[in-house]
Amino acid sequence: MSGSVAEISVQRRASVPREEARKPKPVEGKDGGDSKELREKILSRLKIVGRLVLSVLFEFLKLNGQALYLLGKDILELAIPPKEKSLRGSLVLITGSGQNLGRELSLQLSQHGARLVLWDFNEDQNEETAKMIRDGGGEAHAFTCDVSDQRVVASVAAKVTREFLGNMIDLGRGHIVSVSSILGYMGRNYVVPYCASKFGVKGMTEALAEEVRKSGKGQNICVTAVHPFLISNVSDVKPNLKFPSLFEVLTPTEAARRIIRGIRRNQEELFLPEKLKPLMMMSKVLPRSLRRLFGDYMEY
Numbered sequence: 001m002s003g004s005v006a007e008i009s010v011q012r013r014a015s016v017p018r019e020e021a022r023k024p025k026p027v028e029g030k031d032g033g034d035s036k037e038l039r040e041k042i043l044s045r046l047k048i049v050g051r052l053v054l055s056v057l058f059e060f061l062k063l064n065g066q067a068l069y070l071l072g073k074d075i076l077e078l079a080i081p082p083k084e085k086s087l088r089g090s091l092v093l094i095t096g097s098g099q100n101l102g103r104e105l106s107l108q109l110s111q112h113g114a115r116l117v118l119w120d121f122n123e124d125q126n127e128e129t130a131k132m133i134r135d136g137g138g139e140a141h142a143f144t145c146d147v148s149d150q151r152v153v154a155s156v157a158a159k160v161t162r163e164f165l166g167n168m169i170d171l172g173r174g175h176i177v178s179v180s181s182i183l184g185y186m187g188r189n190y191v192v193p194y195c196a197s198k199f200g201v202k203g204m205t206e207a208l209a210e211e212v213r214k215s216g217k218g219q220n221i222c223v224t225a226v227h228p229f230l231i232s233n234v235s236d237v238k239p240n241l242k243f244p245s246l247f248e249v250l251t252p253t254e255a256a257r258r259i260i261r262g263i264r265r266n267q268e269e270l271f272l273p274e275k276l277k278p279l280m281m282m283s284k285v286l287p288r289s290l291r292r293l294f295g296d297y298m299e300y
Contacts, residue, residue: 077265084264088113090175095147098125101179101231103132104256110138112260119156121146173220175263176212178205182229182271185280186291201225209268224263227280228272231255241298248273 092109096102098120106116110133120126123144133140145156168174183191184198202225209223230239230249239247250258255272262270271277283291 082265084261085266086113087260087264090114091117093117093119095119095145097129097142098122099129100233101252101255103129104252105259106140107132107136108256108260110136110140114138116140118142119145119147168221172217175222175224175266176205176208177224177226177259177263179226179228179259180205182227182276182280184225184227186283186295188295202227222263222266222268224266224268224270226259226262226270226272227276228255229276231272243298246275248275 087109090113092114094102094106094109094116097106097116097118099122102120103125106118106129110116116130116133116139118126118130118140120129120142121144123142126142126144130140130142143156146152178201180201181194181198183195184202187195187199205223205225212221212223228250229247231252232249233252238244239249241247250272258272258274259270269277271280286294
């Protein structure tokens with residue numbers, strides 16, 4: 001019995017090496033090298049993703065910081081208007097200077113010391129405006145020009161381009177002002193052609209401002225778009241609105257005064273009355289259905 005146990009014990013001990021011998025021997029360094037290479041690839045990709053996330057986050061914070069700065073600046077200027085520049089000695093071209101707003105702008109700009117180049121298709125009225133300026137001690141040069149006729153515009157422009165536009169580009173400073181309308185922001189029924197023309201003026205002014213800004217020569221050339229609600233010489237004109245005090249009707253004299261103030265402050269967009277600016281800015285982001293709802297509500 002004891003011999004049998006000893007024999008079994010020996011056989012078991014002898015079988016262990018045979019079983020271990022059957023197991024495949026690992027190649028030293030192969031699995032360890034593969035794991036290390038995989039870890040390096042993962043770490044490399046994580047670094048790339050991390051740098052990308054940080055770059056996007058930085059650009060996002062930078063953009064939002066700039067946006068907050070510009071928004072804060074715009075809000076601050078409502079409370080503390082920027083310093084108004086002098087117009088003394090400036091050469092100013094006015095189109096439609098024979099009457100109404102064009103005449104008022106001409107007269108008031110002359111009072112600020114500007115030199116006037118006056119364009120209008122009505123020669124008599126235009127000469128009358130020039131005479132009023134000269135009688136007040138100002139300088140004015142009147143030219144008969146129908147701005148709807150391209151050939152006439154080109155002919156008259158050739159007489160003043162060298163002195164006017166050439167100086168603006170050469171000196172790298174100047175100011176271009178276009179009169180659009182509130183209806184250049186929103187279309188209304190029964191005034192389709194007028195809305196189309198004013199949307200065109202607004203689009204042209206924005207595009208021109210971008211062209212000047214990106215030209216590298218326009219740091220001191222400002223482009224202003226004026227958006228009046230209603231300008232009238234008739235005192236009893238009342239808009240068909242629920243809140244007429246919000247939509248103020250201005251006389252040409254008062255409108256010219258506010259426009260010149262906006263020019264002197266280098267405002268790129270000027271709403272008349274100024275209180276309409278928040279409403280117009282809001283209208284840009286509202287869906288059309290809401291714009292229609294609020295527009296219908298404001299009208300009787």
